[in-house]
Amino acid sequence: MALARDLLYGPHRETYRPHREIWDEGNGVAYALQQLINGISLGMIYGLIAVGYTMVYGIIGMINFAHGDVFMVGAFIALISIIMLVAGGGMEGMAAILIVLLLSMAICALYGWTVERIAYRPLRGSFRLAPLISAIGMSIVLQNYVQIAQGARVKPLNPVLPGGIELHRAEGFVVQFSYMQMLIIAATLLVLGVFTWLVTATPLGRAMRACEQDRKMAALLGIDTDRTISLTFVIGAALAAVAGTMYLLRYGVIDFYIGFLAGVKAFTAAVLGGIGSLPGAVLGGLLIGLIETFWSAYFSVQYKDVAAFSILVLTLIFLPTGLLGRAEVEKV
Amino acid sequence: MSGSAAEPSPRIVRALREAGLAALVAIGLFAPIVGLRSDVAPNGSLYLRERWDDVAILVALAFGLRFLAVLLALHRPPRTASGRWEEPLRRAGQVLGPLLLAFVVLLPFIPSFGRYELDLGILVLTYVMLGWGLNIVVGLAGLLDLGYVAFYAVGAYSYALLATTFGFSFWICLPLAGFLSAFAGVLLGFPVLRLRGDYLAIVTLAFGEIIRVILINWASFTGGPNGITGIPRPSFFGLPFSAGGGPGSFADFFGLEPSPLHRVIFLYYLILALALLTNWVSMRIRRQPLGRAWEAMREDEIACRSLGINITTTKLTAFAMGAMFAGIAGSFFATRQGFISPESFTFIESAIILAIVVLGGMGSQVGIAIAAAVMIGGFEVFRDLQEWRMLVFGIAMVVIMVLRPRGLVSSRTPTVALAERRVIAGSLVGEGHG
Numbered sequence: 001m002a003l004a005r006d007l008l009y010g011p012h013r014e015t016y017r018p019h020r021e022i023w024d025e026g027n028g029v030a031y032a033l034q035q036l037i038n039g040i041s042l043g044m045i046y047g048l049i050a051v052g053y054t055m056v057y058g059i060i061g062m063i064n065f066a067h068g069d070v071f072m073v074g075a076f077i078a079l080i081s082i083i084m085l086v087a088g089g090g091m092e093g094m095a096a097i098l099i100v101l102l103l104s105m106a107i108c109a110l111y112g113w114t115v116e117r118i119a120y121r122p123l124r125g126s127f128r129l130a131p132l133i134s135a136i137g138m139s140i141v142l143q144n145y146v147q148i149a150q151g152a153r154v155k156p157l158n159p160v161l162p163g164g165i166e167l168h169r170a171e172g173f174v175v176q177f178s179y180m181q182m183l184i185i186a187a188t189l190l191v192l193g194v195f196t197w198l199v200t201a202t203p204l205g206r207a208m209r210a211c212e213q214d215r216k217m218a219a220l221l222g223i224d225t226d227r228t229i230s231l232t233f234v235i236g237a238a239l240a241a242v243a244g245t246m247y248l249l250r251y252g253v254i255d256f257y258i259g260f261l262a263g264v265k266a267f268t269a270a271v272l273g274g275i276g277s278l279p280g281a282v283l284g285g286l287l288i289g290l291i292e293t294f295w296s297a298y299f300s301v302q303y304k305d306v307a308a309f310s311i312l313v314l315t316l317i318f319l320p321t322g323l324l325g326r327a328e329v330e331k332v
Numbered sequence: 333m334s335g336s337a338a339e340p341s342p343r344i345v346r347a348l349r350e351a352g353l354a355a356l357v358a359i360g361l362f363a364p365i366v367g368l369r370s371d372v373a374p375n376g377s378l379y380l381r382e383r384w385d386d387v388a389i390l391v392a393l394a395f396g397l398r399f400l401a402v403l404l405a406l407h408r409p410p411r412t413a414s415g416r417w418e419e420p421l422r423r424a425g426q427v428l429g430p431l432l433l434a435f436v437v438l439l440p441f442i443p444s445f446g447r448y449e450l451d452l453g454i455l456v457l458t459y460v461m462l463g464w465g466l467n468i469v470v471g472l473a474g475l476l477d478l479g480y481v482a483f484y485a486v487g488a489y490s491y492a493l494l495a496t497t498f499g500f501s502f503w504i505c506l507p508l509a510g511f512l513s514a515f516a517g518v519l520l521g522f523p524v525l526r527l528r529g530d531y532l533a534i535v536t537l538a539f540g541e542i543i544r545v546i547l548i549n550w551a552s553f554t555g556g557p558n559g560i561t562g563i564p565r566p567s568f569f570g571l572p573f574s575a576g577g578g579p580g581s582f583a584d585f586f587g588l589e590p591s592p593l594h595r596v597i598f599l600y601y602l603i604l605a606l607a608l609l610t611n612w613v614s615m616r617i618r619r620q621p622l623g624r625a626w627e628a629m630r631e632d633e634i635a636c637r638s639l640g641i642n643i644t645t646t647k648l649t650a651f652a653m654g655a656m657f658a659g660i661a662g663s664f665f666a667t668r669q670g671f672i673s674p675e676s677f678t679f680i681e682s683a684i685i686l687a688i689v690v691l692g693g694m695g696s697q698v699g700i701a702i703a704a705a706v707m708i709g710g711f712e713v714f715r716d717l718q719e720w721r722m723l724v725f726g727i728a729m730v731v732i733m734v735l736r737p738r739g740l741v742s743s744r745t746p747t748v749a750l751a752e753r754r755v756i757a758g759s760l761v762g763e764g765h766g
Contacts, residue, residue, distance in 0.1 A: 063530050073365065080368050083378050103364075110360045122734045128529070129476065130737035133690050136683045137729025144723035149366045152719070155378060260679070264541065267534060302549040309538035316535055317523050 030168050034175045035297045036290070041181040041250060043289020044188040048243035049266035050273065050281035051195070052236030058212045058276035059232050060124070065135035066115050068263015069142035070237045074108040074244025075254045076146055079155055082248075086160065097160065097183070097249070104245045105238040112237025115142075116230055124226075139259070147256040154255045157248060184246045191242050192282060195235070199278065208232055212276070261305070265292070268312040274322025283323060287311075347402040354398035358391045366390060429698050436604060440597045450596045452712055454603055454668065458661055459704040461607035463688040464697060465657030468614050470686065471694030472623060473650035474630030476533040479520075479540025480685050483513045483655035485547060485677035487662025492560040492672055493553075502566040502667055506660060513659020514652040516543075521651035525644060528633075540682055547674040559673025566667045568598055599668050606664060610657045611697055617653070626650050684708075687729055693739030703740060 049071050056064040081103045085096045119138045123131045164178030199205035207228045210218040219225045247262070248254050269288045273280025288308055295307040315322065367387040368380045439445060439453055462484065469477045490509040494500045500508070520539050524532055547554045554560070567573065571582040573595035582594055617623040625646045629636045637643055666672050684707070692703030707725070714721040 057530070061530075063534065076370075077364050079378075080364050080370055080380065083370055083380050084368070107360060107364055110357060114357060114361060119730050119734070123737055126737040129470075129690050130733050132476075132530075132533070133687055134730050134733040136687070137726045137733065140680070140683070140726030141723060141730065144719055144726060146365060148719055148723060150369055151371065153372060155370055155372065156376070157378065264534075264537065268538070271531070271534065303545065305545050306542050309542050312538050313523060313535055316527055316531055320526065320531070 030173055030175050031297070032294075033168065035293050037175075037177050037181055039290035039293035040286060041184045041289075042293055043269075043286035044184050044282075045243045045247050045250070045285070046262070046266050046269045046289050047282035047285025048188055048191065048239050048246075049262060050269035050285045051192070051278060052240050053263075053267050054270040054273070054275050054278065054281040055208075055232050055236050057270070059208060059229060060120070060131075060215075062120070062128075062131045062135065063267065064120075064233075064236070065132065065263070066119070066138040066142055067236065067240060068259035068261075068266065069139050069146075070108060070111055070115065070259070071240040071244045071247075071262055071266075072254070072256060072259030073111050073142060073146060074104050074237075074241030075248045075258065076150055076244075076256075077107045077241070078104040078245035078248045079157060079254060082157065082160060093161070097245075101187070101242060101245050104241040108241030108244070109234045109238045111142075112233040112240075113230055115237075116233040120233075121226065121229075124229075139263075143256050143259065150256065152256065154253050157252045157254075159252060160249055180250050184250060187242065187246065191239065195239065196278070198235070204228070204231060265308050268308055268315075271312060272315045272322055274324040277322065277324040280322055280324035343403060347399050350402045351395045351399035355391050355395040358394035359387070362387045362390045432698070432701065440600055447593065447596060450593075450600050452709065454596070454600050455712065456705050456708045457600070457603040457607050458665060459685065459688060459708045460701045461603065461610050461661045462658060462685045463692065463700040463704050464607065464610045464614060465654050465661065466685050466689050467694055467697075467700060468617075468626075468657070469650050469654035470689055472614070472618065472630065473626040473647065473654075475647065475650060476529065477536045477651075477654070478533045478679075478682050478686065479536035479538070479543075480654070480658055481677045481679070481681040482520075482536075482540040482543040483516055483658035484662040484665070484681070485543055485674075486516045486655075487513045487659025488666040488672045488676075489547065489554060489560070489662075490659065491663030491666045492563045495564045495667075496560060496562060499564075502564070502663075503569070506663055509663035510656040510660045513662065514656035516659075517651040517653075517655025518648050520655075521648040525647055537679065537682070540677075540679060544674050544677055547677070555673075557674060559671060559675070560666075561671045563666050563670050563672065565595065565670060566599065566602065573598065599664075603661075603664055603668075606660055610660075613657075614653075615697070622646070622649060691729075691732055691739050696740075699740045 049067065052067050052070075053064060056062065056067070078100050081100045082096070085099060086092065115138055119134045120131050123134055159180070161179045161183060164176045164181070166174055167177050168175040199208060207218065207223045208231070210221070210223055211225050211228050211232075215225050218228075243262075247258070265288055266285065269284035270281045271284070272287060273282070273284030288311065291311060292304050292308055296304045299307075367382060367384055369383060370378050371381055373379050436453070436457075440450060442449075462480070466477065466480050469475050469480070487509040490512045491502070491505045494505045494508060495502070520536065524535050527535055548557050550556070565573065568582045571585050573582050573592075582588075582598075583591065588594070614623075618627070625636070625641050626649075628639075628641065629643060629646050633643060636646075665676070669676075688703045688707055689700055691707065692700035694700075707728075710728075711721060711725060714724065717724070
């Protein structure tokens with residue numbers, strides 16, 4: 001919860017260090033294990049968002065600034081459908097989560113398509129700053145649109161999937177691998193598996209890779225580049241919706257502003273992994289999630305954003321292509 | 333989607349079909365987010381409130397807009413290359429510049445203008461100054477900076493801390509704040525020397541956020557989220573402005589009726605002078621070797637390096653110069669507000685300043701001034717609309733970019749030319765590319 005809270009509000013409203021006293025009591029390994037689990041599940045969420053950034057950057061060479069906000073929209077759609085299903089329809093457990101996930105992905109994909117159609121497609125071939133400004137504008141629009149439509153108040157959601165497996169119990173401290181974290185990791189792996197198949201083994205994936213390498217040439221060879229780019233946005237938005245849903249289910253509180261920080265961090269993850277590289281994005285996401293979690297656990301919650309951003313700066317200085325940037329041949 | 337001639341169906345039918353599609357999409361978009369509002373019940377649980385009438389309005393709006401857009405787009409002959417506006421606009425700019433300047437100088441003496449108009453003028457001029465400052469980095473040197481507000485913050489905090497801790501006067505702090513900000517600019521510049529384009533943008537954004545997080549968390553130094561209060565207000569070269577008059581005050585010295593307006597008018601002229609200084613310096617530097625090096629670096633870094641231009645110093649001076657003006661503007665902001673907190677230096681500010689520069693057309697100082705006036709003025713005029721105005725602001729950003737991607741003034745005048753200086757299209761220069 002603490003993590004979610006300062007992911008939401010930024011670190012300045014954080015007034016305590018979670019678990020600090022437990023760590024001091026000498027349960028070092030158990031504490032670290034718990035942080036590892038937390039870090040991986042957070043990193044998976046970042047990874048899912050990062051894939052969207054890296055795909056769009058790979059294919060049209062722009063930072064889709066509104067992507068973080070599409071993630072936020074996904075979280076809101078998930079929230080609304082959960083209230084509808086669980087409170088209204090009396091559904092529970094995995095079936096409900098599956099429907100919520102699909103709904104969120106579908107509507108978010110529509111958002112991704114619309115954003116591309118309205119704000120980016122008319123600017124294709126324009127000078128480089130234009131789509132960037134347009135994307136920043138779109139990000140402002142989405143944030144304020146959700147704020148007006150859904151209110152500025154934080155939405156707290158009761159756990160949909162409570163409980164978990166106790167991995168280790170020491171005096172006063174339990175290492176728990178919650179069902180929700182398992183779900184996040186399983187769902188992320190599943191989604192990424194499907195996505196990898198889509199990119200490597202389908203005509204659409206081939207078209208995407210072709211556009212990434214040389215858009216003009218791809219167009220000359222009969223690939224509908226506009227359609228391919230649209231679908232890239234749609235897929236990216238659907239992945240962001242998965243991330244948004246997982247975020248909501250895991251942390252239980254969302255508001256209209258969660259997209260910005262999550263977006264910047266996911267972009268950091270994409271850069272860290274090597275922009276354009278899909279496994280790199282997931283790897284980068286995991287690293288950022290782990291670094292952030294461990295940094296908050298052992299050093300200071302307040303400066304955990306600084307940690308994430310410093311990693312970004314350091315990566316770009318010493319490893320401009322990212323971890324898997326050049327070595328990875330296959331890109332989208 | 334595009335209006336191909338192969339389609340035999342009449343325009344209206346086609347427009348109707350497109351509009352119907354748009355309406356369908358709009359239903360998908362708005363039904364969950366607008367139609368079902370999640371609210372927190374008194375007992376803490378969430379429930380949904382249905383608002384289908386709003387969805388209906390939005391869907392109708394989407395239908396109508398798309399219908400009109402398709403209909404008009406089909407009727408309108410394909411527009412030839414731009415240039416329709418450029419020549420008249422440029423000529424107007426030559427007249428408009430001095431006229432605008434005269435208006436701005438005389439603004440405090442316009443009878444019906446009171447406190448509100450002056451405050452608005454100060455705000456707009458602050459953004460004009462920031463826009464001109466950022467234009468050095470983005471427009472001249474071609475370095476995309478998304479964290480410009482960090483230097484604004486450094487300037488504001490420099491002044492606030494120097495003034496409240498050591499009791500330095502505003503006129504000592506102003507150059508110091510500019511110097512410290514320039515130093516911060518160099519500090520940022522060093523690690524990002526090798527970066528270009530979007531990478532540079534994201535690193536500068538990260539830098540801006542780092543500065544903000546430090547301001548928030550280093551509470552013993554910066555006051556944390558509460559900020560710094562009681563920042564000394566400026567004096568007229570030692571003569572304080574006090575509403576009650578009294579011996580030694582500004583009004584007393586000049587034998588004027590004491591009025592709270594004096595300080596506002598002074599602040600207005602102060603920021604006007606600072607903004608004009610920014611303009612003057614950047615216009616002068618453009619023609620000097622340093623400015624030419626900036627523009628050459630913007631167009632082609634490798635060619636530049638081959639010709640013996642030191643890219644390191646060229647980039648660092650651009651960052652430092654841009655940051656210095658942001659710092660000066662920041663210390664003005666601090667003295668004007670009397671209170672600063674990290675809330676004022678969020679990413680959105682950087683985005684607004686960059687938007688002003690891009691919307692104004694980066695080649696034109698007048699364009700940037702107009703863009704600042706339109707955006708900030710418009711933003712303030714719609715203050716009553718609360719959260720809606722930010723939405724409108726975002727929509728405006730997207731719409732203006734889609735309609736005029738090169739900004740209001742999309743022609744550029746080369747700084748140096750062989751025979752005669754001719755206006756060229758904005759697409760021929762590499763602003764914001766590096």
